Amino acid sequence: MSTKRKKNEMQKRYSGKKAYQIKNVFTDKRGINTVEIIIILAVFIGLILLFKDYITEFIQKVFSTINRDTDSILGIIFPVVKGRM
Secondary structure, three states: OHHHHHHHHHHHHOOOHHHHHHHHHOOOOOOHHHHHHHHHHHOOOOOOOOOOOHHHHHHHHHHHHHHHHHHHHHHHHHHHHHOOO
16 A cells, blocks of 8 residues: 555544644654654763763863873974064
8 A cells, every 4th residue: 555545544534634743743754753862862861971970080181181282282382483583
């Protein structure tokens, strides 16, 4: 049975436009459903909360390394630039 034919039969079964639209939302298999997005977000937020301390520590280490390396690079560059002025 074709998809178009199924849709027409569903429209006959659900005479109200709103009822058909609601039924269509739950039976539509195209793309990602809202429920799937909510579940993915819930899992992601749960992982963040579970590993919050480790994530914070990692980010602090990365930024301290960046800051330290930037200071050493600027210490090399600025004396060269000041000498040219």
